[in-house]
Amino acid sequence: MARKPELLVTAASLEELRRLAEAGADAFVIGESRYGARLPGEFGLEQLEQAVQYARSSERQVRIYAAVNNLMDNATSDTLPEYLSKLAAIGVDAIVFGDPSVLMAAREASPGVPLHWNAEMTSTSYAQADYWGRRGATRIVLARELNMEQIIEVKQRTTLEVQVQVHGMTNIYHSKRSLVDSYLGHLGKEPGGLDSSLGKGLYLTEEERQGERYPIYQDAHGTYMMSSDDICMLENLHELLEADIDSLRIEGLMKTPEYNETVVRAYRAAMDAYADNPSGYRFNPEWLNAIRRVQDPERELSYGFFYKEQVY
Amino acid sequence: MAMTMNTPGPTGKRHRLDRPELLAPAGNLEKLKFAVHYGADAVYIGGQKYGLRSGADNFSFEEMREGVEFAARYGAKVFVATNIYAHNEDIAGLEAYLRKLEEVGIAAIIAADPAIVETAQRVAPGLEVHLSTQQSVLNWRTVKFWKDEGLPRVVLARETSLEEIAEIKAHVDIEIEAFIHGAMCSSFSGRCVLSNHFTDRDSNRGGCCQSCRWKYDLYVDGDTVTGEDENQFTMGSKDLCMIRHIPELIEVGVDSFKIEGRMKSLHYVATVVNAYRQAIDSYFNDPAAYELKPEWLDEVNKAANRPLNTGFFFDTPGTEDHIYEAEDKAAPYDFAGVVQSYDETTGLAVIQQRNHFKPGQEIEFFGPGGTFFKQQVGEIRDVEGNVLDAARHPLQQIVLRTEQPVKPMDMMRKRIR
Ligand code: SF4
Numbered sequence: 066m067a068r069k070p071e072l073l074v075t076a077a078s079l080e081e082l083r084r085l086a087e088a089g090a091d092a093f094v095i096g097e098s099r100y101g102a103r104l105p106g107e108f109g110l111e112q113l114e115q116a117v118q119y120a121r122s123s124e125r126q127v128r129i130y131a132a133v134n135n136l137m138d139n140a141t142s143d144t145l146p147e148y149l150s151k152l153a154a155i156g157v158d159a160i161v162f163g164d165p166s167v168l169m170a171a172r173e174a175s176p177g178v179p180l181h182w183n184a185e186m187t188s189t190s191y192a193q194a195d196y197w198g199r200r201g202a203t204r205i206v207l208a209r210e211l212n213m214e215q216i217i218e219v220k221q222r223t224t225l226e227v228q229v230q231v232h233g234m235t236n237i238y239h240s241k242r243s244l245v246d247s248y249l250g251h252l253g254k255e256p257g258g259l260d261s262s263l264g265k266g267l268y269l270t271e272e273e274r275q276g277e278r279y280p281i282y283q284d285a286h287g288t289y290m291m292s293s294d295d296i297c298m299l300e301n302l303h304e305l306l307e308a309d310i311d312s313l314r315i316e317g318l319m320k321t322p323e324y325n326e327t328v329v330r331a332y333r334a335a336m337d338a339y340a341d342n343p344s345g346y347r348f349n350p351e352w353l354n355a356i357r358r359v360q361d362p363e364r365e366l367s368y369g370f371f372y373k374e375q376v377y
Numbered sequence: 378m379a380m381t382m383n384t385p386g387p388t389g390k391r392h393r394l395d396r397p398e399l400l401a402p403a404g405n406l407e408k409l410k411f412a413v414h415y416g417a418d419a420v421y422i423g424g425q426k427y428g429l430r431s432g433a434d435n436f437s438f439e440e441m442r443e444g445v446e447f448a449a450r451y452g453a454k455v456f457v458a459t460n461i462y463a464h465n466e467d468i469a470g471l472e473a474y475l476r477k478l479e480e481v482g483i484a485a486i487i488a489a490d491p492a493i494v495e496t497a498q499r500v501a502p503g504l505e506v507h508l509s510t511q512q513s514v515l516n517w518r519t520v521k522f523w524k525d526e527g528l529p530r531v532v533l534a535r536e537t538s539l540e541e542i543a544e545i546k547a548h549v550d551i552e553i554e555a556f557i558h559g560a561m562c563s564s565f566s567g568r569c570v571l572s573n574h575f576t577d578r579d580s581n582r583g584g585c586c587q588s589c590r591w592k593y594d595l596y597v598d599g600d601t602v603t604g605e606d607e608n609q610f611t612m613g614s615k616d617l618c619m620i621r622h623i624p625e626l627i628e629v630g631v632d633s634f635k636i637e638g639r640m641k642s643l644h645y646v647a648t649v650v651n652a653y654r655q656a657i658d659s660y661f662n663d664p665a666a667y668e669l670k671p672e673w674l675d676e677v678n679k680a681a682n683r684p685l686n687t688g689f690f691f692d693t694p695g696t697e698d699h700i701y702e703a704e705d706k707a708a709p710y711d712f713a714g715v716v717q718s719y720d721e722t723t724g725l726a727v728i729q730q731r732n733h734f735k736p737g738q739e740i741e742f743f744g745p746g747g748t749f750f751k752q753q754v755g756e757i758r759d760v761e762g763n764v765l766d767a768a769r770h771p772l773q774q775i776v777l778r779t780e781q782p783v784k785p786m787d788m789m790r791k792r793i794r
Contacts, residue, residue: 136534136565139544142516166518186581187511187567189462192492210573210581211464218465238589239568240612241536242694248595248610250696252603259597266598269610271591274575281595287565288612292574375577377584 070310071128072332073228074325075317077106081325082116085317088326089333092128092312093120094161098284099141100148101132102163102185103236105263105318114155121156134163134183135286145170153178159204168200179203181228185236186210191222198225204312209235209296213371217308226311231298232328233316234280235369238290245283264319278363280319291319297366299331299353303346306339324359331356396661397626398633400456400554401650406436408646409444409455414786415647415745416654419454420444421487423639426474427459427467429511429583430639438481445482454484458639459497460509462490462567462581475501487532489567498527505529507554511567511581515541517548524551532635535561535617536689543629552632557619558649558677559637561688563589563612563699589613590704608701615698618685620677621669623656625690641682643731644712647788648680648743655747672747679710679790709794713740716787717774726783727760728768728775734791735767742779744787752780754791 074090076082082093095101095108095116108116113131120127131152137145145166152160153175160171163184171180182188182197183206194205204226207216211229220227245267246256261267261283268278269290277293298305298313305313315332317325331352339346360366401417403409412420422444423435436444436457445455457478461467471493478486479501486504488494489511497506507530508514508523515534523531530552533542542553562569570580571588578584590613595602603609617637619626626634634657636649652673660667677685686698714728734740736754743749757765758776768775 136513136568137516137519139516139541142518145518164516164519165522166516169518169522185568186570187462187489189490189581190465190468190492192463192465192468192496193490196491196495208462210570210579215465222465237570237574238564238612240564241689242563242612242614242699244563244610244612244699245595247694247696247699248701249602251699251701252607256696259602268596269593270596271575271593278596279593290571290612370573373577375573375579375584377579377582 070306070336071312072329072336073130073312073314074329075105075315076325077317077322079108079112079115079119081106081317081322083119084322084326085329086120086123086125086127088329089337090127090315090329091125092130092158094130094132094314096132096161098286100135100137101161102135102239102286103289103318104132105320110151110155113152113157117156120158128158130159130161130181131157132161133167134161134185137164137166142166142170146174149174149178161206168202172201181206181226183228190215191219194219194223194225194227198223204228206314210370210375212373212375213304216305216310216371220308220310228312228314229305229310230296230314230316230369231302231305232314232332233295233320234318234364235292235296235316236289237279237292239287241287243283244288245281292369294365294367294369295360296369296371297353297356298368298371299335299356300348301368301371302332302335303339303348306336306343306346327355327359395632396657397631398554399650399653399657400633400635401646402559402636402639402641403444403646404430404435404639404641406440406444408643410447411643411647411786412650413448413451413453415650417453417650419456419484419633420448421456421458421635421639423458424474424478426470427461427463427493429458429460429581429585438477441478441483442481449482455482456485456487456507457483458509459486459493460489460511461493461583462511463492464582467582468492471496472500475504479503485530494526494528507552508532509566510534510556513565513567517545520545520549520551520553524549530554530633532556532633534566536565538692539625539629539690542631546630553630554633554635555626555631556617556637556688557626557631557634558617558653559641560616560683561614561637563614590700611699611701613700613704614694615686615700616681616683617688618677618681619687619690620652620656620673622687622690623653623660623669624664624667627657627660642712643715644788644790645680645682648676651743651745651747652676654745672749676743679708681708709792710741710790711793712788713791714768714775714789716742716744716783716785716789718785719779719783721782724778724782725776726779728777728789730768730771730773730775732791733767733769734789739792741790741792742781742783742787743790744784748787750781 159179181204182202245261280291398418401412489509513534532554572580592609595610
C-alpha cells in the first residue's frame with residue numbers, strides 16, 4: 066500500500082528497524098559506513114538482505130533504501146559496480162547517493178533501482194532537483210539549511226519527490242581530517258588514547274555560545290561536528306503535509322531506540338490524524354509532550370532553519 | 378590542454394611537454410593586472426553575483442571587460458567564480474548574468490551547482506565550464522561523469538593525494554586543476570555549515586565566517602580534555618604550499634596550478650605568482666637540472682599569513698598541520714609601494730605609497746622573473762621636490778633613489794621585524 070507522505074527513519078540494527086516499523090515508520094535508510102555517511106549502525110549486505118526480507122513480509126510493507134551517499138575515493142568507487150549490483154539483487158527500494166560516481170556505476174550495475182539524490186548541505190534548489198532528475202534521480206533530499214518557503218517552492222516546481230528532515234540532529238561540518246586525534250597529538254597524548262568514535266560522548270563548546278553542546282566524532286572518513294539542537298517540526302507538521310512533501314525524515318543518529326520509537330509514534334499519530342481529516346486537523350500537544358519526556362535536556366528542540374532568514 | 382608525454386627523465390618519470398597553467402586569484406582589477414604581469418596564465422575573479430567571496434571587492438562587467446583586454450595582451454585568460462550553491466531565488470537572473478560574462482570575454486566559469494553548470498552550457502556556450510572544488514570531487518568515476526557532461530576541466534577536492542590524481546589522470550582524459558597554494562577549508566569544501574549555525578550566514582553562498590578557526594572546548598561526557606594552560610581545540614588548518622614539489626605536480630599531470638586568495642593583497646598575489654612562475658619555467662627549461670631555489674621559498678614566506686604545509690598531497694594532515702597556538706598573522710615584510718616610473722639618467726624612481734615608510738628603513742624591490750635587490754630608504758621627496766621625513770599618505774607619489782634600475786609595476790616591500 067502506498068502511503069503518502071512517507072515517514073522515513075534510520076535504524077542502528079535490525080531489531081531497532083523492526084521496532085520502529087511497528088511504531089509506524091514507512092521506510093528506512095540503512096547501509097554500511099564504507100558507502101553510507103553518518104549511519105547509526107552497520108548493515109552489511111547480509112543484514113541489508115534480512116531487512117529487505119523483513120520489509121517485504123511486514124504487515125505495513127515498509128521500504129528499505131540503501132545509503133550510498135559518501136564522497137567516494139578511487140578505491141571505493143572501483144567497488145561500486147559490484148556493490149550496487151548486489152543491492153539491486155537484494156531488492157532495495159532505492160539507492161541514496163551524493164556523489165555522481167554512484168550514478169555512473171548505477172547506470173550499469175543497478176538499472177531500474179530508483180535513485181535519491183542526497184548531498185546534504187548542497188542540495189539547495191528546484192533547478193538542482195531537476196538536473197539530477199534528468200540524470201535519473203527520482204527524489205531530492207533537500208539541504209537542512211533551506212527554509213519553509215524555499216522547500217515549498219522546490220516542491221511546487223520540481224517533478225521529483227521531495228524529502229526533508231523533520232526531526233533530530235544534523236551534520237554541520239565534515240572534514241576528512243582526524244581532528245580529535247590531531248588535537249590529542251598536540252596535547253602530547255596518544256592519538257586514539259581517547260575513543261572518539263560515534264556515541265562516545267565527545268562534544269565541543271564555544272565561548273560565545275554557552276549551553277550549546279556540539280557533538281563531535283571520528284570514523285574512517287574523517288571528523289563530524291553535529292548540531293547542538295534537534296530539529297522538531299511536529300507542531301508545524303501540517304505545513305509540510307499541506308505542501309505535499311513526499312518524505313519526512315527522522316534522524317535517529319545518537320539516539321536510543323526508545324527515543325526513536327517515541328518520536329516515530331508521535332509523527333505517525335500526527336500524520337495519520339492529518340490524513341484522516343486534513344481540514345479538521347488539529348495538533349495534539351500530547352504528541353510533543355511524549356517527545357519532551359525523552360528529550361535530552363541539554364539539547365533544545367528547534368525549528369532548525371525552517372523559519373530563518375540567512376544572509377551571506 | 379592535451380597532455381603529451383615524452384622520454385622518461387632521470388627520476389624514471391616522464392616529463393611533460395605542455396606547461397601547466399598558473400592560475401591566480403584577483404580580488405580586483407589592479408590585482409588582476411599584477412597577477413598577469415607577474416606571470417599568471419589565467420586569473421579567476423568574482424562578479425557581483427553567484428560567487429563565494431561576498432566580502433571581496435568583486436568586478437563589475439566593465440571592469441571584467443578591461444581585465445580581459447589587459448590579460449589578452451599577455452596571452453592570459455580570465456575566469457569567473459560562480460561557485461555558490463544557488464537557492465531558488467538565485468535562479469532568476471542567472472541566464473542573463475552568464476550571457477553577459479560570455480559577452481565581456483570571460484573564458485570560463487568555475488561552477489559547483491549543477492544548475493549553474495547546465496544553464497551556462499545552454500545559454501552561454503562560449504564559456505567553458507570548470508567544475509569547482511566545492512563539488513569535492515575525489516574519484517575518477519565522478520570526474521568521468523563531469524567529462525561526459527561536457528566539462529573540459531575539473532578542480533579536484535583539496536583532499537585528493539598525488540597518487541589519487543595519477544589514478545584519475547590514468548582513467549579520464551580531462552584537464553585537472555588543483556589548488557597548490559593558499560588557505561584551506563579544513564572541511565570538505567561545501568560540507569560545512571558552521572557559519573549558518575553560529576551566525577545565520579550561509580557559507581555555501583559566500584557567508585562563511587571562518588568558524589573552523591575559532592577555539593573550542595572539547596569535552597568527554599562533561600569532562601574537559603584540555604588541561605590548564607593548554608591550547609584549546611580547533612579545526613583551523615595551516616595554509617597549503619607546494620612550491621617544493623613542482624616536479625611531482627607536473628609529472629603527475631596536473632594541468633592547472635591554482636593559487637587561493639581572492640581576498641589577499643596585491644603584494645601577496647604578485648609575490649606568490651612570481652615564485653611559482655619561476656619554479657615552473659625553470660623546470661621546463663631543463664627538467665633534468667631542475668632544483669628548488671631557496672629564494673622562491675623565501676619569497677613565498679614573505680607573503681605567508683600562516684604556517685605552511687602540503688595539505689593532502691602526500692598524506693592526510695595530522696597534528697603538525699593544524700594551528701593550535703594563537704595565530705601570529707604578521708609576515709616579516711610588508712608591502713610599501715609600487716614603482717610608477719624610473720629615470721635611468723638620474724637613478725630616481727617614482728613610487729606610489731602603499732604603506733608607511735621612511736628614510737633609514739630596509740626595503741626590497743622585486744619584479745617579474747625574479748629581479749630582486751635590497752637597499753635602505755635614502756632621502757625621499759614628493760613630486761614637487763619637497764623633502765619628506767616619511768611617506769605617510771596612501772597612494773602618494775614618492776621620489777626615491779634606487780640602487781639598481783627598476784621598472785613600472787615592480788614592487789617595494791619593507792622589513793617590519
Ligand atoms: S568555516 Fe572553515 S571549513 Fe567552514 S566553510 Fe569556512 S573556511 Fe571552510
